Every structure is written in structure tokens, then in C-alpha cells.
Amino acid sequence: MMNIMEAVARRRLYFDGGMGTLLQGMGLAPGAAPERWNLSHPDRIASVHRAYLDAGCDIIKMNTFGINELRFDDPETLIEAAAQCARSAIGDRTGKYMAYDMGPTGKLLEPLGNLPFERAVEIFGRCVRAAVQAGADLILIETMSDAYETKAAVLAAKENSTLPVFVTNAYDGTGKLMTGADPAAMVALLEGLGVDALGVNCSVGPDQLTQVVDTLCRYASVPVIVNPNAGLPSSVDGKPVYSIGPAEFAAYMVPLAQRGAAILGVCCGTTPEYIAALIADTQNLPYALPERKPDTLVSSYTHAVTIGEVPLLIGERINPTGKKKVKEALRRGDLEPLLRDGLMQADAGAHLLDVNVGLPDIDEPAVLVELVQRLQAVTDLPLQLDTTHPEAMARAMRIYNGKPLVNSVNGTTESMRTIFPLVKKYGGAVIALTIDENGIPDTAEGRCAVAEKIVRCAEDFGIPRKEIIVDPLAMAVSADPSSAKVTLDAIRLIKARLGVATSLGVSNISFGLPAREVVNASFFGLALGAGLDCAIMNPFSVGMMQTYHAFNALMAHDPNCASYIAHAAGWATPSAAVPAATPQKSRDVGGLKDAICRGLREEALREAQVLLQTTPPLTIIETEIIPALDEAGRTFEQKTTFLPQLLVTAETASAVFDLIKAAMPAAAQDSTRKVVLATVRGDIHDIGKNIVRVLLESFGFTVIDLGRDVAAETVLQAVQAHACKLVGLSALMTTTVPAMGDTIALLRKEAPGTTVVVGGAVLTQEYADRIGADFYAADAMETVRFAQKFYA
Amino acid sequence: MKRTVRSYPATVLTLSPVELRARLKCPPEQVQALLDIWLPQVRASAVCRVCAVETEIHRNGGLHLGSLTVESHGLEAVLNGCDCALVMAATLGAGTDRLLMQAALRSPAQQYIADAVASALIEALCDRAEDDLCAGRPHTHRFSPGYGDLPLGIQPDLLNLLDAHRQIGLALTDSLLMTPTKSVTAVIGLRNPTL
Numbered sequence: 001m002m003n004i005m006e007a008v009a010r011r012r013l014y015f016d017g018g019m020g021t022l023l024q025g026m027g028l029a030p031g032a033a034p035e036r037w038n039l040s041h042p043d044r045i046a047s048v049h050r051a052y053l054d055a056g057c058d059i060i061k062m063n064t065f066g067i068n069e070l071r072f073d074d075p076e077t078l079i080e081a082a083a084q085c086a087r088s089a090i091g092d093r094t095g096k097y098m099a100y101d102m103g104p105t106g107k108l109l110e111p112l113g114n115l116p117f118e119r120a121v122e123i124f125g126r127c128v129r130a131a132v133q134a135g136a137d138l139i140l141i142e143t144m145s146d147a148y149e150t151k152a153a154v155l156a157a158k159e160n161s162t163l164p165v166f167v168t169n170a171y172d173g174t175g176k177l178m179t180g181a182d183p184a185a186m187v188a189l190l191e192g193l194g195v196d197a198l199g200v201n202c203s204v205g206p207d208q209l210t211q212v213v214d215t216l217c218r219y220a221s222v223p224v225i226v227n228p229n230a231g232l233p234s235s236v237d238g239k240p241v242y243s244i245g246p247a248e249f250a251a252y253m254v255p256l257a258q259r260g261a262a263i264l265g266v267c268c269g270t271t272p273e274y275i276a277a278l279i280a281d282t283q284n285l286p287y288a289l290p291e292r293k294p295d296t297l298v299s300s301y302t303h304a305v306t307i308g309e310v311p312l313l314i315g316e317r318i319n320p321t322g323k324k325k326v327k328e329a330l331r332r333g334d335l336e337p338l339l340r341d342g343l344m345q346a347d348a349g350a351h352l353l354d355v356n357v358g359l360p361d362i363d364e365p366a367v368l369v370e371l372v373q374r375l376q377a378v379t380d381l382p383l384q385l386d387t388t389h390p391e392a393m394a395r396a397m398r399i400y401n402g403k404p405l406v407n408s409v410n411g412t413t414e415s416m417r418t419i420f421p422l423v424k425k426y427g428g429a430v431i432a433l434t435i436d437e438n439g440i441p442d443t444a445e446g447r448c449a450v451a452e453k454i455v456r457c458a459e460d461f462g463i464p465r466k467e468i469i470v471d472p473l474a475m476a477v478s479a480d481p482s483s484a485k486v487t488l489d490a491i492r493l494i495k496a497r498l499g500v501a502t503s504l505g506v507s508n509i510s511f512g513l514p515a516r517e518v519v520n521a522s523f524f525g526l527a528l529g530a531g532l533d534c535a536i537m538n539p540f541s542v543g544m545m546q547t548y549h550a551f552n553a554l555m556a557h558d559p560n561c562a563s564y565i566a567h568a569a570g571w572a573t574p575s576a577a578v579p580a581a582t583p584q585k586s587r588d589v590g591g592l593k594d595a596i597c598r599g600l601r602e603e604a605l606r607e608a609q610v611l612l613q614t615t616p617p618l619t620i621i622e623t624e625i626i627p628a629l630d631e632a633g634r635t636f637e638q639k640t641t642f643l644p645q646l647l648v649t650a651e652t653a654s655a656v657f658d659l660i661k662a663a664m665p666a667a668a669q670d671s672t673r674k675v676v677l678a679t680v681r682g683d684i685h686d687i688g689k690n691i692v693r694v695l696l697e698s699f700g701f702t703v704i705d706l707g708r709d710v711a712a713e714t715v716l717q718a719v720q721a722h723a724c725k726l727v728g729l730s731a732l733m734t735t736t737v738p739a740m741g742d743t744i745a746l747l748r749k750e751a752p753g754t755t756v757v758v759g760g761a762v763l764t765q766e767y768a769d770r771i772g773a774d775f776y777a778a779d780a781m782e783t784v785r786f787a788q789k790f791y792a
Numbered sequence: 793m794k795r796t797v798r799s800y801p802a803t804v805l806t807l808s809p810v811e812l813r814a815r816l817k818c819p820p821e822q823v824q825a826l827l828d829i830w831l832p833q834v835r836a837s838a839v840c841r842v843c844a845v846e847t848e849i850h851r852n853g854g855l856h857l858g859s860l861t862v863e864s865h866g867l868e869a870v871l872n873g874c875d876c877a878l879v880m881a882a883t884l885g886a887g888t889d890r891l892l893m894q895a896a897l898r899s900p901a902q903q904y905i906a907d908a909v910a911s912a913l914i915e916a917l918c919d920r921a922e923d924d925l926c927a928g929r930p931h932t933h934r935f936s937p938g939y940g941d942l943p944l945g946i947q948p949d950l951l952n953l954l955d956a957h958r959q960i961g962l963a964l965t966d967s968l969l970m971t972p973t974k975s976v977t978a979v980i981g982l983r984n985p986t987l
Contacts (some may be wrong), residue, residue, distance in 0.1 A: 031859030
């Protein structure tokens with residue numbers, strides 16, 4: 001029998017229809033697991049398969065949708081039984097295929113839920129191995145409503161089998177997955193991972209899928225699958241009834257097939273009549289496999305961006321090079337400043353974010369993985385993974401929720417042999433630097449030759465050239481007067497000769513010159529004019545942003561110059577964007593203490609700067625900041641002000657505190673008053689803990705914040721590593737308070753002498769006593785008061 | 793047994809001032825500037841989905857609601873006089889959780905306000921869904937797992953009854969927290985109008 005991919009190359013193939021509806025008709029109770037019937041009622045399962053085969057389908061889905069080790073103790077047994085049902089139904093029919101049907105785990109992956117990515121890969125992997133053992137012809141990953149879980153399933157399928165992998169996602173009425181991905185993002189992700197066919201199933205009827213199918217067919221180079229529901233469910237006399245009948249269903253499917261859908265079928269609410277009608281109406285329509293699409297896509301968990309249309313900005317700020325504060329933050333394991341920088345670059349208009357944590361004295365793979373995981377939780381911009389560390393690159397590409405931009409490969413054999421296998425496995429577009437064993441060629445011709453070598457090597461690895469984005473390298477014009485010209489010529493030559501997109505780290509050009517921004521902005525304009533497709537740059541650089549928006553307006557990338565005009569409003573008063581460098585005297589509003597109390601951040605910082613010119617830092621803390629906080633705390637305790645106001649005051653005080661600390665000699669800074677804070681294992685709520693943190697920090701305590709869902713061992717390690725005697729634990733749910741007790745028990749055993757404060761919505765004094773806490777804090781201020789007494 | 797699945801644009805939901813005040817623990821006008829930032833963002837982040845099952849109530853050794861079996865004096869008291877119940881789940885979706893994580897990075901005060909707004913919004917969604925599901929029939933208030941003696945332990949069976957993961961993307965962590973976090977499950981009794 002021919003492989004299913006050979007079959008789909010010749011003609012349209014058909015999946016079967018829904019299993020659940022038919023089984024309920026045979027007596028399966030609502031809420032009961034249909035997979036159990038593989039063992040208890042194999043004849044009934046086989047009869048459903050047989051009915052669909054009789055109706056003419058080519059591929060039957062094994063009755064394995066919900067099987068995994070989270071739901072069943074014996075997945076292998078159920079999978080083998082499912083295969084026997086399918087095989088007995090196929091019997092001696094030829095040209096029929098049985099797909100191992102793999103549905104979602106039913107859990108949400110981290111960081112939205114608590115299932116770790118690698119654990120998901122493991123769960124799916126066990127099923128795939130059993131499917132191979134049972135003799136499946138292909139793996140169908142279906143009804144996935146989350147891009148990240150889909151990626152885990154595909155990796156598991158690829159790593160545990162050589163079978164063809166088909167993937168269909170559940171797009172809802174808005175045309176997106178439940179966790180936000182649009183069809184183009186899924187094409188980018190799935191083709192990057194090397195799936196054999198992709199598409200849509202479940203959720204809605206074929207009448208609502210036009211847009212989704214159009215987008216899939218617009219971007220996909222592999223066959224597109226369409227397996228919709230029979231419309232929307234309702235119920236009559238307790239039985240589910242779907243809104244679209246067989247003939248109507250088939251009529252809706254015809255235009256979808258004409259738009260390019262290659263493999264058709266149906267999902268929930270359907271019967272063999274639907275398949276028969278579908279086949280009758282679509283089997284004689286013209287059929288062709290999709291063309292190879294030219295688009296260079298990179299994606300995040302929500303959307304894809306196309307490189308090679310409107311030029312794109314890649315924010316370069318998440319990088320320790322030349323940034324003392326970023327280096328310090330990385331060394332102490334504090335990623336929050338980098339995450340905030342990511343958000344600010346997104347606000348400033350970056351389309352992608354470069355992520356680089358290259359420091360010699362940190363565990364780069366671990367830190368890069370953590371940063372990518374945390375960044376992709378809070379920003380929907382696609383990421384450019386920037387590291388020279390092969391292991392860091394491999395691990396970051398693996399856990400990235402989308403198709404990344406990889407920075408970078410170069411023309412050396414070693415680099416290409418390292419990077420291209422990773423791109424082949426995980427997917428990605430790659431920045432290719434025009435440098436090889438012989439260095440950087442002096443001429444545009446030379447750089448184009450290196451680019452050509454890289455493109456050919458990529459193709460040898462099975463990576464299409466559209467995935468290569470050549471960076472012909474901007475070199476300091478102060479060192480070589482012709483360097484800018486060579487780079488610009490190289491952009492034109494490479495685009496014309498190789499047909500690939502280009503990128504540049506623009507600001508290198510001005511190295512060694514004064515007023516670099518002027519040179520950067522001019523060069524950027526020239527490079528865009530030469531055809532540059534993306535720039536790695538600082539989105540806070542006003543000059544470069546002005547050049548960018550002007551270019552788009554001039555080159556018809558900006559209809560009605562709307563974007564230019566909107567941004568220009570912000571440039572009219574450039575001083576507003578920059579914090580006032582010279583403090584202004586405006587003492588008439590009541591001074592620093594009053595500004596802090598009222599939570600007026602800018603004013604407080606201004607007041608503090610004025611005071612610093614005449615007053616020792618410690619005096620400012622003692623006479624202004626602490627009294628302001630005490631007053632805010634007191635009015636909160638007296639219930640004349642409220643928690644949000646206390647928080648704003650505390651944040652203002654913290655900002656002032658940071659400013660003043662910077663003016664203090666290091667020796668005078670008191671970092672002995674430490675508190676370890678954590679939300680306990682199993683609990684993903686962190687709001688209470690964050691409130692306590694900001695209050696403690698504003699009162700000058702050093703907080704070691706371990707985050708949420710923190711294991712008891714991690715708390716112990718932090719206590720020991722920081723020699724910290726005071727721990728604050730938070731839990732919000734009755735189900736997670738026991739983890740709080742476990743944490744206290746471990747501390748009592750391994751770190752006697754540690755004092756533990758507990759708090760959280762469900763806690764009471766009685767409960768705190770029962771789990772052995774030293775102090776129960778009913779609100780955040782009580783924690784602060786306790787810490788003050790503790791360190792008094 | 794009757795199933796319903798539907799979604800609402802966040803723009804049609806009306807936040808109750810009382811609920812908002814309770815969530816903020818403060819008169820809303822005192823934090824108006826922050827509310828002006830976060831109200832529109834939270835609304836924009838939410839994809840409001842609801843699924844429900846309407847089922848007869850059977851009482852023999854506990855309450856039986858479809859495939860869900862519950863032992864709770866509190867719920868029994870609430871459902872007293874009802875022959876039918878609605879079991880429902882509602883969620884603002886994963887986008888709101890991401891927005892809240894973003895807010896947490898910006899600052900705890902911003903996180904606090906955004907979280908309070910999101911909590912008020914999920915309540916508004918439940919209010920609206922309750923009205924639509926009950927469709928003018930007399931009914932009890934919503935009673936949720938975690939209230940009184942109705943244990944969180946029934947959540948796996950409750951979500952299974954609703955097929956909530958597939959229908960609205962709602963899942964449970966190992967410690968039985970709902971994800972996305974701005975989600976609610978509840979039981980509503982439909983009063984027998986003849987009683």
C-alpha cells in the first residue's frame with residue numbers, strides 16, 4: 001500500500017466523522033470515557049469505523065482522542081485495543097489508513113497553567129510510542145486549542161516516530177485558538193516543525209471557516225485539512241443535535257475545497273451520511289497540492305510577521321553588552337528589569353525583540369530559557385534568539401512558543417553545522433552573517449559570495465532559502481570610509497542575486513563617532529532605501545524612529561501617512577519624553593514627604609533631587625521617606641485610606657529610595673534586613689505576595705522574591721544562600737495551604753531559627769497556628785510591622 | 793440534559809459599581825486615573841466564554857446533577873424546592889491572565905487595579921450568563937465550589953460534565969485551581985414555579 005503522503009499527492013483524501021455522537025446513540029453515558037469501550041465494546045467501536053469506511057472515507061481516526069497517562073493508568077492497553085478495532089474494521093479493504101488520534105492533555109501549559117512544557121512532551125511521547133507499536137499509519141494531532149501544547153505534541157510525534165504527522169487546531173468564531181494564535185501563526189509554527197499536513201477541526205461549522213481556511217491556504221506549503229463540526233450544538237430531548245444537515249454541510253465544504261483545502265472530513269455531531277454527501281459533492285472538483293509559498297514568517301504565540309514586506313524593527317535592548325544595570329540584574333538572577341525593557345520596547349513600536357543574555361559568568365542556557373519563557377508570557381512580539389552558545393540556542397528554540405528568528409549563523413562550516421540542524425528540527429528563520437573562516441570580505445561581491453554559500457548549505461540541510469535573512473554587516477565608518485557604501489551595495493546585490501531578505505545591526509556604523517544618533521538615522525534611511533528588510537536597533541532612538549516612519553510614509557507603506565502623523569505628535573515635544581535633567585524648584589506643594597504620601601512619582605523624584613543637593617541621603621530617608629510611609633501605613637490601618645493608595649505611595653517611596661540609594665556610599669547601604677518571599681507550591685496567585693513585596697521594599701527591606709508556585713526546597717535554598725532569617729509565605733486557596741505547612745516543616749528541620757510569617761485570603765490565626773507559622777499577618781502592613789520589630 | 797456554549801463581547805457586560813468597589817477595597821473614584829488605564833485594557837484582553845448544562849436534580853444519598861455527584865448541605869439547602877439545576881462555567885480566557893502578568897511587571901499597584909477590574913468583569917459575565925441561561929425563570933443565587941461545604945474537590949467532575957476544556961478552554965491545575973485564573977464555576981437552582 002502506498003504511503004499516505006503519496007496518496008495525497010494524487011487525489012483528495014477524506015477523514016471519517018465524529019465518534020462521540022454515534023457512541024452515545026449506542027448507550028455511552030454522557031461524561032463517560034469512550035476510550036474504555038475499546039476494551040469493553042470493541043465490536044461497537046469497529047462498527048462505527050466500518051460505517052464511515054462504507055461511506056467512503058480514506059482515513060479513520062482510532063478511538064484514542066482522550067488517552068494519556070493523566071487520564072488513564074494503562075494508555076498502551078487502550079491504544080492497542082483501539083488499533084485492533086480499527087484494523088478489524090478495515091479488514092481487507094485497500095488504500096485505507098488508520099490515524100492515531102491524539103487530543104489535548106486537558107491541562108493548560110505553563111505559564112498560563114501548571115503543566116511544564118517538557119512534561120507535556122513526555123505525556124504525548126508515551127502515547128506516540130504506543131501508537132507506533134500498535135501499527136498506526138499516521139499521527140493526527142487534533143482539536144488543539146493552544147499553540148504551545150500543539151508544539152509539545154508535534155515534538156513528541158517527531159521524536160518518537162517516523163510516521164507522517166498531521167495537525168488540526170480548533171479555531172473559534174473569532175478565527176483564533178483559545179489561547180490567541182491566528183492561522184498564519186500556526187502555519188509558521190507547524191511548517192517550521194516539519195508537519196506533513198495542517199488545518200482546522202471542531203469548534204464551528206464550515207459556514208464560519210472561510211476566513212481561517214483562506215489564511216491557511218494563503219500561507220501553507222503543505223496540504224490543508226478541514227474537518228469542521230456540523231454547525232453548533234443544541235439539544236433536543238437530552239440528545240445533542242447539530243444545526244447543519246449532511247447536504248447543507250457538503251454544500252458549505254465545496255467552496256472551501258475550491259479555495260485549496262486538500263484533505264476533508266467532519267468532526268463533532270456527524271454521521272456517515274455527512275461523509276457520503278461530502279465525498280459526492282467534492283470528489284470531482286479540480287485537485288492540486290499547494291504551491292511552495294515564498295513568505296519568510298516568524299511567529300509568537302498569537303501572530304506571525306512576514307519579513308520582506310514592510311521593513312521591521314527588532315528591538316536590541318535586551319542585551320547586557322555595555323549595560324551595567326542589566327549585567328548586575330542577570331548576575332543576581334533578577335530578570336524583571338529585562339522583562340520590563342521588553343514591554344517598553346513593544347510600547348515604543350518594536351515588531352520583534354532580540355534576546356541576548358551573553359555574560360561569561362552565568363549559566364547562559366538556563367538563563368536564556370527562563371527569560372524566553374517569561375518574556376513570551378507577557379509580550380506577544382516574536383522573539384529573536386541571540387546567542388553564540390549552541391546549547392543555549394537549542395534549548396531556547398525548543399521551548400519557544402512559536403517560530404523564532406535565530407541570531408545567528410555565519411559562513412563557517414562549524415556554525416552552519418551547529419545551527420542548521422536546530423533550524424531543521426525546531427523551525428526558525430535565521431540571520432546569516434556574511435563572515436566565514438576568511439573573515440569579513442571587503443567588497444559587496446565578497447559578502448554576497450559568503451551569503452550564497454550559506455543559502456546553498458541551508459538548502460542542503462532541507463531548509464528553504466526563504467528562511468535565510470542575510471546580514472551583510474555594518475562596520476564602523478570611522479575606521480573605513482567606504483564601509484557604509486560596501487554594506488549598502490551588498491544589500492542590493494544580495495537581494496537581487498539570491499532573492500533573500502536582509503537585516504542589519506544598524507548602529508555599529510557610527511562606532512567611534514560623536515553624535516552617533518545622527519549618523520545612525522542617516523545610514524538607516526540609506527539602508528532602507530537600498531532594500532533593508534529588518535533592522536536590529538534601539539526603538540527608543542527618536543532619530544531612527546523618525547527615519548523609519550518617514551521612510552514608510554514616502555514608500556507607500558503607510559496609507560494616508562496615518563502612522564507617521566500619529567507618531568509625529570509625540571516628536572513635537574521631544575523634551576517630554578526625556579526625564580527633566582535639571583531639578584526645578586517647586587517647593588510650594590509640600591515637599592518630598594507630601595509628594596510620596598500622595599503617590600506623585602515625578603514630583604517626588606524631582607523633590608528628592610533638589611533635596612540631595614543640600615541634605616545627606618540618610619537624613620532624607622529618616623526625615624522624609626520613612627515618615628511618609630509611616631503616615632500612609634497608619635492611615636491605612638485606621639481605614640481612612642485604602643490599599644490601592646497605600647500601594648501607590650509605596651511604589652513612589654521605592655522609586656525615591658532607589659534614587660537616594662544611588663547617591664549613598666555602598667558601605668552605608670543596609671542590606672542586612674532581608675526577607676525571602678514566596679507563593680507556595682501549587683499556587684499561581686501572586687498578587688498578595690507582590691503587595692507585601694512593594695511595601696517591604698519601600699520600607700527599605702531587601703526582598704528576595706522567589707515568585708509563585710515555589711517548591712519548599714527552593715525556599716530552603718534561598719534561606720540558606722542568603723543567610724536570611726525571615727520568610728514570608730503566601731497561599732490563596734484551601735488546596736494550597738497544606739503546601740505552606742510542608743514548607744514550614746522543611747524549614748524547621750533544615751533551617752532551625754528561621755521565622756515564618758504567613759498570609760493569604762483563606763488563612764486564619766487558627767490555621768496559621770496549626771501549620772506552625774510564627775506569625776499570621778492579616779494584611780500587608782502587618783507583615784511590614786512584624787518585619788520592623790523582627791529587625792529592631 | 794441541555795447544553796449551552798456561548799461567548800460574549802466584553803463590551804456588552806456591565807460592571808456593577810458595588811462589585812468593583814468590593815474588589816478594589818476602595819471607592820473607585822479614589823483610583824480613577826488607574827481605572828481609566830486598566831478598564832479598557834482588561835475588557836480588550838477578555839474573550840468571554842460560558843458553557844452550561846441544565847439537568848434534573850436527583851436526590852438519593854447526595855445530589856446528582858447529570859454525571860456529577862455532590863455531597864453538600866449548603867448546596868442542598870440552596871437547591872431546596874428545585875427540580876432542575878444549571879451547572880455553569882465562565883472564563884475571561886488566557887488573554888486576561890497574560891495582561892495581568894504584564895500589569896504585575898509594571899507595578900503592584902497596576903496589578904492590583906487590573907486584577908480587581910478583571911474580578912469584577914468575570915462577575916459581570918456570570919451575571920449576564922445567569923440572566924440568559926435562566927431566561928426569566930425563577931432561580932436561586934449562584935453557588936460555587938469552595939463556598940461553605942461545597943468542596944473544590946468536585947471541580948474535576950464538574951468540568952468534565954461541562955466538557956469545559958474543549959468548550960471554553962478551562963482547565964484545572966493539580967491543586968485544583970482553575971486556569972485561566974479569571975474563571976468561575978457555579979450551580980444555580982431553577983425553582984419549580986408551582987411550589
